[in-house]
């Protein structure tokens with residue numbers, strides 16, 4: 001059942017990739033915006049999709065992989081559902097960004113090497129200055145910016161997101177059960 005869902009999801013995503021290629025007229029000059037659009041869809045650039053893009057644009061795969069690895073904003077590995085970015089630029093570093101990073105790693109069981117949590121809910125990254133030094137130390141969760149962060153607030157935030165996810169799962173499960181009850 002889960003495998004069937006995965007297959008459908010994969011097929012749907014490939015359909016979307018074809019749509020993106022279509023919109024860019026299969027032009028090799030559109031490679032970067034094509035990769036950006038694909039990353040928005042997948043949250044990263046899967047290897048099989050990059051190969052598919054190379055074939056579709058009639059480009060050598062090495063060229064497509066080269067572009068994907070050259071730009072820091074392209075990710076070649078799958079990320080968690082929520083991406084936590086801890087700024088470690090100078091202002092944030094001075095204002096103790098490292099204890100925040102360590103607290104988040106401790107809470108999620110992540111590390112410098114293992115950036116994504118085992119449940120694939122979170123990816124933890126450090127980034128250079130986010131341009132909001134006045135708010136230092138800064139943490140960005142998905143697109144939301146949090147200033148004046150502390151290790152305690154960071155852990156509370158992570159736990160709040162976990163609780164929201166659990167509540168969301170419970171709601172989805174209840175909806176599924178209700179759906180089944182209505183069907184029978």
Ligand code: FES
Nearest residue numbers: 087089092130132
């Ligand atoms: S150093 Fe963190 S926002 Fe500038």
